[in-house]
Every structure is written in structure tokens, then in C-alpha cells.
Amino acid sequence: MTDRIVITATGIHSALGTGKNEHLASLRAGKDGLRHPVHLQTIHAGEILLGEIDKPNETLTRMAGLPGNNPGYTRTTLLAMSAMAELLKDADLCTLLRSEPFAFINANTVGGMCTVENMYPDFISEKQTGPFTQYINTLDCAESTEHIARHFGVKPLMATISTACSSSANALVLGARMIRQGLVKRAICGGCDALSRFTVNGFRSLKNTDDQRCRPFDEHRNGLNLGEGAGYVLLEKEPDAVQRGATVQAILSGYCNSNDAYHPTAPSPDGSGALRTMKGALDMAGLTPEDIGYINAHGTATISNDDAEGKAIEQLFSDDIRYSSTKPYTGHTLAAAGIIESIFSIWALQEQIVYPNLNFRTPMLEMRTTPVTTLLENVALQHVMSNSFGFGGNNVSLIFSKS
Amino acid sequence: MTYPVYILSASAISPQHSFYPGNFPDPVVHTDDGQLFITDIDYTRYINPVAIRRMSRILKMSISAGLQCLKEAGVEKPDAIITGTGRGSMTDTERFLIDMISLQEEALNPTYFIQSTYNSTNGWLAMKTQCTGYNQTYVHRGASFELALLDAQMLLQEGSAQYALAGCFDELTRDYFFVKNKIDYWKKELPDSLELIQNSHTPGTIAGEGAAFFLLSSKKEQAAAVLQSLSILNDPDAADLSEQVNIMLGNCGLSYDDIDLVLTGMNGDCRQQYIYDVITPRLAPGTTIAVFKHLCGEYDTSSGFGLWLAIRLLATQEIPELIIHRKGAPGKIKHILILNHYILNNVSAMVVSHPL
Numbered sequence: 001m002t003d004r005i006v007i008t009a010t011g012i013h014s015a016l017g018t019g020k021n022e023h024l025a026s027l028r029a030g031k032d033g034l035r036h037p038v039h040l041q042t043i044h045a046g047e048i049l050l051g052e053i054d055k056p057n058e059t060l061t062r063m064a065g066l067p068g069n070n071p072g073y074t075r076t077t078l079l080a081m082s083a084m085a086e087l088l089k090d091a092d093l094c095t096l097l098r099s100e101p102f103a104f105i106n107a108n109t110v111g112g113m114c115t116v117e118n119m120y121p122d123f124i125s126e127k128q129t130g131p132f133t134q135y136i137n138t139l140d141c142a143e144s145t146e147h148i149a150r151h152f153g154v155k156p157l158m159a160t161i162s163t164a165c166s167s168s169a170n171a172l173v174l175g176a177r178m179i180r181q182g183l184v185k186r187a188i189c190g191g192c193d194a195l196s197r198f199t200v201n202g203f204r205s206l207k208n209t210d211d212q213r214c215r216p217f218d219e220h221r222n223g224l225n226l227g228e229g230a231g232y233v234l235l236e237k238e239p240d241a242v243q244r245g246a247t248v249q250a251i252l253s254g255y256c257n258s259n260d261a262y263h264p265t266a267p268s269p270d271g272s273g274a275l276r277t278m279k280g281a282l283d284m285a286g287l288t289p290e291d292i293g294y295i296n297a298h299g300t301a302t303i304s305n306d307d308a309e310g311k312a313i314e315q316l317f318s319d320d321i322r323y324s325s326t327k328p329y330t331g332h333t334l335a336a337a338g339i340i341e342s343i344f345s346i347w348a349l350q351e352q353i354v355y356p357n358l359n360f361r362t363p364m365l366e367m368r369t370t371p372v373t374t375l376l377e378n379v380a381l382q383h384v385m386s387n388s389f390g391f392g393g394n395n396v397s398l399i400f401s402k403s
Numbered sequence: 404m405t406y407p408v409y410i411l412s413a414s415a416i417s418p419q420h421s422f423y424p425g426n427f428p429d430p431v432v433h434t435d436d437g438q439l440f441i442t443d444i445d446y447t448r449y450i451n452p453v454a455i456r457r458m459s460r461i462l463k464m465s466i467s468a469g470l471q472c473l474k475e476a477g478v479e480k481p482d483a484i485i486t487g488t489g490r491g492s493m494t495d496t497e498r499f500l501i502d503m504i505s506l507q508e509e510a511l512n513p514t515y516f517i518q519s520t521y522n523s524t525n526g527w528l529a530m531k532t533q534c535t536g537y538n539q540t541y542v543h544r545g546a547s548f549e550l551a552l553l554d555a556q557m558l559l560q561e562g563s564a565q566y567a568l569a570g571c572f573d574e575l576t577r578d579y580f581f582v583k584n585k586i587d588y589w590k591k592e593l594p595d596s597l598e599l600i601q602n603s604h605t606p607g608t609i610a611g612e613g614a615a616f617f618l619l620s621s622k623k624e625q626a627a628a629v630l631q632s633l634s635i636l637n638d639p640d641a642a643d644l645s646e647q648v649n650i651m652l653g654n655c656g657l658s659y660d661d662i663d664l665v666l667t668g669m670n671g672d673c674r675q676q677y678i679y680d681v682i683t684p685r686l687a688p689g690t691t692i693a694v695f696k697h698l699c700g701e702y703d704t705s706s707g708f709g710l711w712l713a714i715r716l717l718a719t720q721e722i723p724e725l726i727i728h729r730k731g732a733p734g735k736i737k738h739i740l741i742l743n744h745y746i747l748n749n750v751s752a753m754v755v756s757h758p759l
Contacts, residue, residue, distance in 0.1 A: 043508045108542070109520070113500075120500055123582045136586050137747065139496075140489060140703075141521065141542040146747075149637070158637060159550045160543040162491075162521035170539060174554070181557050183404060201508050202516035228625060259484070261529040261540035265517055276535060391517070392526030394538055 003237040004253070005176045006403065007064055008246040010343050011087030011190075013079055014229035014330045015051035018063075019086055020347060027344070027355050028375055032329045034213060034225055039075075040195045041118070044204070047211050051331025052195055053079065067149075072134040074112030074230075077144040081190035083230040084148055089189065092244065093234070096186070103157035103184040105175045106145035107167030107191030107335040112138030123213070132355035145190055162335070164390030165298070166257075167191050168231070169338030169398055173255045175235045185240060190232030191335040199334065200226055206265070208302045213376040214332075216299035216325035217371045219362040224300045227331020233346075248403040250346040253383065255286025260393030266304050271312030273395050274298075278316055278385065281397035284290020289317045292399070293381035294354045296345045297371070298389045299325020300332055300342050305389060310367045322379070324357035324371045338388035342398055345384040349402045353377050404551055404633055405654035406560045408619045409758060412475035415711035416441050416464045417613040417699045422471070424536075428698065428725050436592040438580050439611040439700035440468035458512055461492040464614040465524040465572035470531060472616035473568060476625070482564035483537035484528050485554045487547030487571045489703020491521040493579050498652060524572060537564060545745020547571060548704040549635045552619075552753075556633065559621040569741065570616030571704035580610050588701075588746060590671065596651040599697040601727060605681040608670035608746070611700015615707030625717060626758035628714045631655045640682045648740070648752055655738075655754050660687045663736045664722065666713050668706060668743035670696045678744040689732035691722060698726070706743040706751055713739045713755045 012018065015033025016026040026033065034049040039056060042048075053060075057075055060068045061068060064081030073081075088094055096102075116123070122132040126169035137143065142160040149158045157178065161170045168191025177189030193199075203209045203226060210223035241248055258280055260273030267273055282289065295317075298309055313323055326344050333340055348354060386398045415421040418432050418439035432442060441464060447454055458466075465486070473481065490496075499515035517523065524539040529538055537558060541550035548571035555567040583589065590607035608660055619630070632651045636643060652658060665686060667679050668719040683692060699708040716722060720736055741753040 053516075097597055117500060117503070120504065123585075128585055133585055136582055140544060142489075142544045142546075145543065146637075155637070158543070159541060160545070162542040163525070163538070163539065163540050164520055164522055174539075177557055177561070181404070181560065183557075197503060197508060198516075201503050201511055202499065202513070202519075205511040205513035205516055207513075257537050257539065259526070259529040259535050261533050261535045263530070264523060340474050344446070390522070391520050392522040392523055392538075393529055394540075395525070400568070 002250050003239055005179060005235055006241050006248045007233045007250045007252060008236060008240045008241045008248060009087050009090060009093060009234040011083040012231040012343050013053065014085040014333060014340055015053055015227055016329055024347060027329060030356055030358060032358060034331060042200055049213060050195055051225060051333065071131060072167060074115040074138050075194035075205050076114060076192055077147045079194055079228060079230040080144045080148055083232055084152055087232045087234060088152060097153050101156055101184045102154050103175060103178050103187040104145065104149045105159050105171040105187055105189040107114045107161045107171040108141040108144055109162055109164060109167060109335045110191055110196055110199055111141045113198045114142050114194040117196055117198050139321055154188060163394035164392055165237050165334055165337055166388040166394045166396040167335040167338065168391040169388035169396035170257060172252065172342060172398060173257055173396060177275055179235060180236060186234060186236040188232050190339040192230035193228055193333055193335040195226060195228040210218055210301060211285040213359050214301035215359040216301040216327060216357055217310060217364060218360050219364045221301040221306060223302055225331040227333040229330060229333040229336040229340055231336055231343050248399050248401055250349050253401040254281040254399035255282025256284060257396050260395065262323050262393055265391050266310035267389060269308055270317065271308040273393060274309050274312035274389060275315055277395040277397045278312060281399050285399045287383055291383050292296040292385050293379060294348055294384045295321065295323035296340055296341045296384065296386045297323050297325045298387040299327055307366060309387065310364060314367060319369050320351060320370050322354050324355055326355050328358035341386050345386045345400050348384050349400060352379050352381050354379050381397055404556050406556050407629050407631050408556050408559050408621060409623050410628045410630055410714060411618045411620055411625055411626060412472050413617050413711045413714045414468050414472040415613060415615040415708055416444060416468045417708050418442060418611060419698050421711065427715065428723050431725060433556050433596045435593060435595045437589050437609040438575060439596055440575060443613055445633045459492045459494045459518050461572055461574040462518060462524060462527060466527050466531065468614040469528045469570055476618040477551055478566050478618060480532045481532050481566040481568040482696055483558050483567040484534055485539045485551045485567060485569045486525055487541040487551035487704055488573055489544050489547050490573050493519050493574045493576045493687050494518040495556060497576060497578050502518045536747055544747050545703050545749030548637050548707045549633060549751040552633055555619045559619060565620060567619045568616060569619055571707035572614035573612055573702040573704045575610050575612035575727060596697055600669055600694050603671050603676055604673055606672055606674050608672045608701040611702050611705060613684065613699050613708050615711045623758060627755050628717050629758050631754040631756055634752045637749045639750050641685060643680050644678065646667060651752060651754055657738060659685050662690050662738050662740045664691045664693060664739045666695060666739055669694050670701045675744050679742065679752055683743055691716060691727060691731035692729040693722060693726040694728045695726060703745060709741050709743055713741055717757050
């Protein structure tokens, strides 16, 4: 029997705040982090609600432990560093980083676009020098990964994944596989994305954003709210965690990556892609649908996602399955969504709670079931599933189990 | 990672005539403006004309290269599709960005946004092949392609795939060249591309682009080559690199004397030459040293063209004069060491051998 892969540390930063306490306070109270953007300079600011983190870059710089006036760091990287700083606040971990082989697996969708989009006119102007040149190499997705690996000394392996909305769920899968293969002993996995006008306008041009608060699994849902954030978890084999006296927060007991092979942006309407992925994760974990006590759904509140995901859930699970989407709290944080929701799933196991699906009023005509709409406490949760489905048909389901 | 995987087929769209490589490298393509763009192929053989009209260059070249690779191996549906790209679709990203700025965030065309997502090629390849299996996209600068290969090695070792399609693609645009010139990526005085390596005393290189795909399997039948070992290093110093190459060779049961050819990613930039200078003095006098970036230009995943070339050389058993940097002893080409460095300090090494 192969060793179990466990999660022993987390770091998170979203529109709900940082760390477990701030997040759980909002999650329990049903209080979302959406607002009209203040830091993102978009002409749509007055109309749209986003899961924007309330801190300016100067504050993030301080939180990341960087000296002030740090040109060259984009908000994407600063968000990622602030979440990493939380994960690495454990001194033992910092010692381990210096002495043992780690992988750093990061996920991202638009790199430092949040900065580049404001400087691009300078990039392509005749100007040869200026502050903008420090940001020319920040457009690609690996810029945050490289900054973090260097700053915190994570080595020898690093990788950046970009599979749209399932990116950081894939980071977890890759980290677990690398540990199983013996490439590294431990892996720090997660993802980050800062809000940018590029993505906000991209999703608006696709007409799948809601200017109101998003309503996952509601008959009248009308699209998503975007958000920003970062999250990371430490993965290691259970015996390695036990040996160093670490507290096991949860077990990563199953995962599956599969593809819809259906359409560039839309999921297979019958939910077959989502179904295949969830089944794959159950098979790997050696579990049956009855074992899953809660599904943290992808639940973007777009017409097509919730339709396909909902159908898949109803095909695979019994009608009393508990599911909800936490995207109304944080907004859809794209490359960070998979990891943020994984951390929420881990906390659900630890606290034995199920989060309410905010803003739900009207059941979908196509569905028999409805999401959980009130906070459930003292639920006997043994296994929680987290879904992440992305553009390009990239689907990932993860299963976390109680330690 | 040292785990031998067999390469059943390879296809590359590059600035050269590599897609139908009959007389490769003839007729050779070169330029004196520092920008090597791909030689287009007939994309309608792979993608229907209606879809082509809306598709960006990178999608056309990557989908075609991927499908041709499968065709050559006689495999319709791989079990996994894994790619690497440093830049994704630059054209779509630039287009959406410039439109967004000039149209002040109104009336934007979603096609550019969709195609700017880094995994759009993967989605298309999955659709075209109906592959619902494992699907992954790496976007890590000069290690993007190598990470895709590493993942494929892992999948094959796990036994969760029989055929893994691994590939890479990157695109050059005029704006990309213009912008990166401001941070000294390119040579100030541009030589003819074929003279790139002879101009290794000055900083800067030339730009390129391309797509390359490989069908990997853990089974030896019909193999064109075997990828024995792969290493990815970040910011290595001389000691790191030489130690890693020693470990790789040792794991493969080889010594420097067994290497018939070292295919290097020398790009003419004097600031990056030190990487190659770590290894070349250790080579046996009979080992040939060859180069390839004067043919494809420098880009994040140019090592994909390097691997394609290595497989071609193993198949033809001929080393064209055009790529020889230092001539070694004549003889059969059995083992090739590919050594690559990318501008932002990603370094990789691969041991690729004849399958027999």
C-alpha cells in the first residue's frame, strides 16, 4: 500500500481576508467579500462586483515581508507571497526548506497582466527606458513562481500550470504525483491570480458575468463575479509528516484530471465530462458516492457550468447529497479558485461544517436537488469533494479525507 | 528524472522546412532582421477551413503539429495530452489588450480572449482526438516543454497512459520582438541568422518560434528514439550543472565517452555561453558538438525543436554540416546529449538514444 499524501500547512489570501479565522468568520456568517473595485482601475467599476482584496499593493508588500518600494513585483506576485508567508510562518518548515528537496507547483492564468495592462502603451512606445522596463518580463505566468521560489528558497523543482479555472487543482495533483514518484519529498502547491482589466473584460465580452451577486445553481443565475487571491498547501507523505511531528490537516485521498473534449469554452451539456472526473477521483480514493459528505462545487453561476455540473452531481450521487459553491464569497479567483476551495474543503472536514451557497432562491428547472443554503454544523464529514472545471474542458476533482 | 520513455513519432513546424523534412535542412531559411518566423504549412489538411478563419497562428501550428505527430505513429487517440508554452498566443493576448485599451473596455471580441488562454491548444487537441484523458498545460518560461516531458515520463511510469502526446509551441510577434529589445534580449547588430553562433562574442540573440509534438510510450515497438533521462535546472551554477549531467549519465549507464553528439542550445549570447562551457571541455574528442538556434531562433520552448532535430539525426544517421559546431569522429550516432539554456536561466539536459 502506498503512503497517503497529507496536507500539513496552508496559506490563503482572498477577499475574505487571510488565514483560517478571518475566512471562517465570514464563511460561517454568510458574509461575502464582493464589492465595487477600488484598486482595479476599470471603467466598469461602478457596475460590477468583484472579490477584490481590500489591501493596496503597499500593504501586500509589507505582508509579504518585503522591504518597501519594491519595483518589479506585480500584485499577482505580492498576493502569492502574502499567502506563502502564512504557510511558512512555521519555523520548522523554513528549516526543512533549506535541508530537503521541495517542489513548488504554482498555478496562474494571466501572470502580471494586472500591471502590464497599465504599462503596455509604454512597452510599445518609442520610449526605451523608464520604470516600465522592470515589468517587461512579468507578463508570463511563471513570474510569480520564480519570485516565490527564489525569495523563500523553495528548490530544486518548480513548475507553473495554466489550465484556466482548474489550474491550482492541477497543481495539487502534480505535487502529489511528484512526491509519490520520489522526485521530491515535499511539495508546496497552489495558485494565484490578481484581478486585471484584461480578465474582467474578457469574461464580460463572453457575457458570462453577473453585475449582481452571483447565484450558483439558481434558476435565475446570470454569470460569475471575478475575484482575486492566492493559496498554497504543503503536501507530504503521511510518515514524513508524522516523523517531524507535524499536524495532519487532511488527507488528499483522490484526484482525477480529465478533459471534456467537447468545446473550447463550454462544458459538455449532459455533464458527462464532470461526471467522468468525479468518478475518477472516487475510484482512485476507493470510495463510493455515499462516502462523500459534502461537495464544494465548481459552481461558477454561469448558465452552462451549473447546468452541466448539477446534472453530473445528480447522476452520480443520491438526492440528499450536500453541495454548495463558495464562489459567491470570494468571487471566481480563476487560478487560485481550486486551491482556495480545497482549503475551504479541508476546513469543512476539520470543523465538521458545510458552507451555505449564498444568494440561492429559485431551484433550477433541470434539477431535483438544491444546494445547501444555511450553515450546517456538527455534520459527520469523513470525505469532501472539491470540483474545478475550466475552459478548454480541463476538469479536476479532488477528494479530501479527515485525518 | 531517469525513466526511459520511447518516442514513437515527432513533428515540428519551425522556421525551417521541418514539417515535411525530405531534404532537411535544405532549402535552409534564414533572415537578417533577427526574427525567424515559421514556414507555414497547409493547415487545411488538419483543421476545417471554417474553424481556421477564426484561429490564431499558434492554434493552427500547434494543432497541426500535434495531429501530424499522431498520424505518423498511426495513433488516433492518445491517452494524455500534455503541452508546454512560455507565451501562449501572443497575437491574441496583444490583440485583446490593445483593443481593450483603445476601445476603452467596450465592445471587445471574445475570440481573442478565449484564444489567449494558455490551454486553448490542449482543449482543441482533446476535441480533435476525442481524448478525454489526462490533459495538462505548463507555462514555465524556458522549462515549459521540459515539464510537459517530465509529466509524460511520470504518467507512463505510473502506468496510467499507454500513449502520451507531449508538445510545445511558442509564437513570435513584431511587438514581442520590439518590447523585449528594450531589455536587451536581441543582438544590437543583427547578423544573418546562419551566422548567429559565429557572433557569440556579443550579448543578445535572435528571436524565433515553432511548435513540436512527440508521441511517447513506455513500449519500445516502432520507437524512433528513447528519451532516457531528463533534467530541469533553475539558475544552476557550473557545479550544479556538471554534477547533474554526471548523475544523468551515470543513471543511464553512460559516460562522456559514450556521447556521440552534444546538441546545444547555444544562442550566440556571450552572457549565456558559460553554461555550455561547463560541459564542452569534458567531452571526448570524438564527440561532435552541434547547434540549432540559428535555424529556429530563441524562444521559451526551442528545446522542442532541439529534440525533434535529435530524433531526425538518429533516424538519418547524418549530421548536416550546417549544424556542426565542432566536428568529432565519424561513426554511428547512438547517444545524444541535448543541453539547453533559456534567457531567463532555465536550463535543461536530455539524454536521447537510438532505440536499438
